[in-house]
Amino acid sequence: MDSPSSRVPLRRTADQRWSLFFRTLAAVVGGYVLTSLMIVAFSLAWPGHRARGVLGVSMLGFLIYAGIVMWAFTVRTARRVWWTLLLASVALGILITLLKLQKAT
Amino acid sequence: MKETFRHSMTWLHTWTGLGVGWVLFFMFLTGTAGYFQSQITRWMRPELPLAAERRLMAPEEGYPLTQAFLQKQAAGADTWGMDLPSPGVGREHLSVWWQMPEGAQDRYGNAVLDPTTGERREGETARSTGGGGFLYRMHYHLHYLPEVWAYWIVGFCGMVLLLALLTGVITHRRLFQDFFLFRPAQGGRSWRDAHAVLGVVALPFFLMITYSGLVFFLFTYMPAGLLAVFGGDEERLEEELHGHDSHTEEHQDAPLSRSGVQLPLPSLLDFVAKAGPVWPESTVTGIRVDFPGDSNSVINLFRHTLPAPDSERMISFRVSTGERVGSEEHEHGEDHGWAHEVEETLFTLHRGRFAGPLLRWLYFGSGLLGCGMIATGLILWTVKRRPKSTGSETSGFGHSLVERLNIGTIAGLPAGIAAYFWANRLLPLDWAHRPEWEAHSLFITWAAMLLYPAFRPVRNAWVEELGFAAALFGLLPFLNVLTTDRHLGVTLPAGDWELAGFDLTMMALGLLFAWTAVRVRPKWEAFPASPDVPEPVRPTKSSMA
Numbered sequence: 050m051d052s053p054s055s056r057v058p059l060r061r062t063a064d065q066r067w068s069l070f071f072r073t074l075a076a077v078v079g080g081y082v083l084t085s086l087m088i089v090a091f092s093l094a095w096p097g098h099r100a101r102g103v104l105g106v107s108m109l110g111f112l113i114y115a116g117i118v119m120w121a122f123t124v125r126t127a128r129r130v131w132w133t134l135l136l137a138s139v140a141l142g143i144l145i146t147l148l149k150l151q152k153a154t
Numbered sequence: 155m156k157e158t159f160r161h162s163m164t165w166l167h168t169w170t171g172l173g174v175g176w177v178l179f180f181m182f183l184t185g186t187a188g189y190f191q192s193q194i195t196r197w198m199r200p201e202l203p204l205a206a207e208r209r210l211m212a213p214e215e216g217y218p219l220t221q222a223f224l225q226k227q228a229a230g231a232d233t234w235g236m237d238l239p240s241p242g243v244g245r246e247h248l249s250v251w252w253q254m255p256e257g258a259q260d261r262y263g264n265a266v267l268d269p270t271t272g273e274r275r276e277g278e279t280a281r282s283t284g285g286g287g288f289l290y291r292m293h294y295h296l297h298y299l300p301e302v303w304a305y306w307i308v309g310f311c312g313m314v315l316l317l318a319l320l321t322g323v324i325t326h327r328r329l330f331q332d333f334f335l336f337r338p339a340q341g342g343r344s345w346r347d348a349h350a351v352l353g354v355v356a357l358p359f360f361l362m363i364t365y366s367g368l369v370f371f372l373f374t375y376m377p378a379g380l381l382a383v384f385g386g387d388e389e390r391l392e393e394e395l396h397g398h399d400s401h402t403e404e405h406q407d408a409p410l411s412r413s414g415v416q417l418p419l420p421s422l423l424d425f426v427a428k429a430g431p432v433w434p435e436s437t438v439t440g441i442r443v444d445f446p447g448d449s450n451s452v453i454n455l456f457r458h459t460l461p462a463p464d465s466e467r468m469i470s471f472r473v474s475t476g477e478r479v480g481s482e483e484h485e486h487g488e489d490h491g492w493a494h495e496v497e498e499t500l501f502t503l504h505r506g507r508f509a510g511p512l513l514r515w516l517y518f519g520s521g522l523l524g525c526g527m528i529a530t531g532l533i534l535w536t537v538k539r540r541p542k543s544t545g546s547e548t549s550g551f552g553h554s555l556v557e558r559l560n561i562g563t564i565a566g567l568p569a570g571i572a573a574y575f576w577a578n579r580l581l582p583l584d585w586a587h588r589p590e591w592e593a594h595s596l597f598i599t600w601a602a603m604l605l606y607p608a609f610r611p612v613r614n615a616w617v618e619e620l621g622f623a624a625a626l627f628g629l630l631p632f633l634n635v636l637t638t639d640r641h642l643g644v645t646l647p648a649g650d651w652e653l654a655g656f657d658l659t660m661m662a663l664g665l666l667f668a669w670t671a672v673r674v675r676p677k678w679e680a681f682p683a684s685p686d687v688p689e690p691v692r693p694t695k696s697s698m699a
Contacts, residue, residue: 085378105493
């Protein structure tokens with residue numbers, strides 16, 4: 050808030066508004082989905098006492114979520130936020146499927 | 155998105171904080187009051203005796219009376235409960251309750267007993283009130299809203315607060331370096347310093363209270379792991395957490411049904427005596443008897459004040475053998491794992507029930523710092539965007555809306571809480587709807603305070619509402635003189651510091667608001683009137699300037 054430019058209320062263009070909207074959506078919704086997937090993957094992969102694992106990583110979830118949201122607002126473009134979240138989610142989805150298959154056998 | 159990492163974080167901090175600031179202010183203020191809920195409740199029931207006149211009862215005095223009463227009143231019940239007066243936790247009377255077997259006509263009952271005769275005392279002596287518990291519950295339950303909505307709103311705001319705290323550390327990171335660089339009376343900069351100083355001073359408290367608050371509703375907000383591993387069944391997780399074996403064994407140990415074989419209940423004092431060696435430092439202030447008169451009967455002894463935060467609350471004995479059965483200590487000795495320990499610790503820290511007077515005041519003070527941090531943050535947003543600072547001609551609708559919501563909440567909500575206390579003294583005593591209308595008084599006042607600034611220039615509205623809040627708080631002890639005999643003139647000589655403390659705190663709050671009003675006034679005079687509101691015609695003032 051130190052630079053003079055940030056004091057002047059920015060007249061955002063329509064483009065920038067949409068970009069901000071999608072970025073926020075990605076951070077809030079995408080971030081939550083990714084957090085949940087991380088919790089699931091960790092819970093399934095946790096080698097020790099499973100109830101403790103679930104409880105522990107669920108508690109960490111709030112920090113993970115906060116971290117993802119903060120990250121989402123530092124990335125250059127909203128598009129990139131979406132792609133990164135999407136790829137990470139797909140990767141975790143695959144991991145979770147594998148973990149489930151492994152448990153089933 | 156912004157040029158630097160810090161700029162992005164500052165942007166995020168600004169807008170997350172603004173978005174939920176008013177709800178957070180509400181949660182912090184009511185939650186802070188909650189740390190003194192039993193003291194507030196006592197003040198709101200002035201018919202109760204002064205501390206010095208209270209009759210505390212020894213177990214030897216109380217339990218024979220309660221046992222005799224329940225034997226007469228509720229023979230054959232499933233459960234008996236009895237409590238000695240223990241004012242520290244808001245129990246003022248010798249009281250009993252009972253639960254009859256399923257299908258009985260009046261299944262539940264309770265009574266307050268006369269401490270000398272042991273007979274039922276007719277008619278509740280103290281007025282009915284929402285008390286401090288109402289303020290406490292409101293900080294997570296809100297009001298007028300279905301529970302589930304409230305939990306989600308509170309959770310969302312809590313999550314945003316966590317985000318605002320984390321980004322705030324980055325935004326105001328320089329403050330950690332030059333902590334002593336406080337620049338008073340410099341407009342926007344002072345507001346920023348004040349905001350950051352307040353935030354830094356109690357940052358560990360804010361992080362703890364926010365995080366633990368979220369963890370209270372952990373599986374409501376973060377159910378993914380529970381769903382994936384336990385199919386969403388929290389009880390199964392709990393069972394596994396506490397260990398299958400010990401849990402089920404315990405229940406076999408203490409059967410939860412009657413045997414059908416009669417076994418007269420011995421004197422409860424025999425069992426209280428057994429608790430002596432286990433709890434040398436505490437009194438057994440409550441007893442619950444499961445299946446009195448049956449051979450499967452179990453006697454559970456409670457203490458309401460704990461010597462340490464993690465000490466056990468209950469021990470149980472089986473009547474037939476006189477042996478101790480699965481008690482909390484039993485469980486306590488077991489290892490439930492780090493995750494459970496962390497969770498329990500967070501809950502304990504959040505509630506602060508273990509806190510003695512000094513620590514309780516520290517909790518209260520930290521809570522007020524939180525209110526101050528939120529309030530200064532909200533004000534800072536408007537100060538930075540006043541037409542003078544931005545160079546633009548007018549302030550937009552958004553800006554004037556925030557200015558007015560700030561006034562209506564930062565000055566108006568405390569006024570509403572003061573009105574809650576006023577209502578307690580002024581509403582008719584035997585009116586059935588008393589507690590509800592105490593609550594309505596709070597929200598009606600707050601609503602009026604939110605509307606009022608719409609019709610007044612911003613600077614006048616600030617001074618007037620702060621002044622109004624100051625008057626409501628400051629005059630409360632005087633209203634107390636007029637309406638009860640539990641006022642400072644009585645409570646101070648009697649040395650009843652709980653009751654006197656309430657009145658004195660109200661006076662202090664009155665002074666605080668008055669001081670703020672006085673401080674704010676010249677500041678606003680120096681500012682040009684915001685052009686979006688009509689400048690009031692005040693020839694004397696302008697000629698003076």
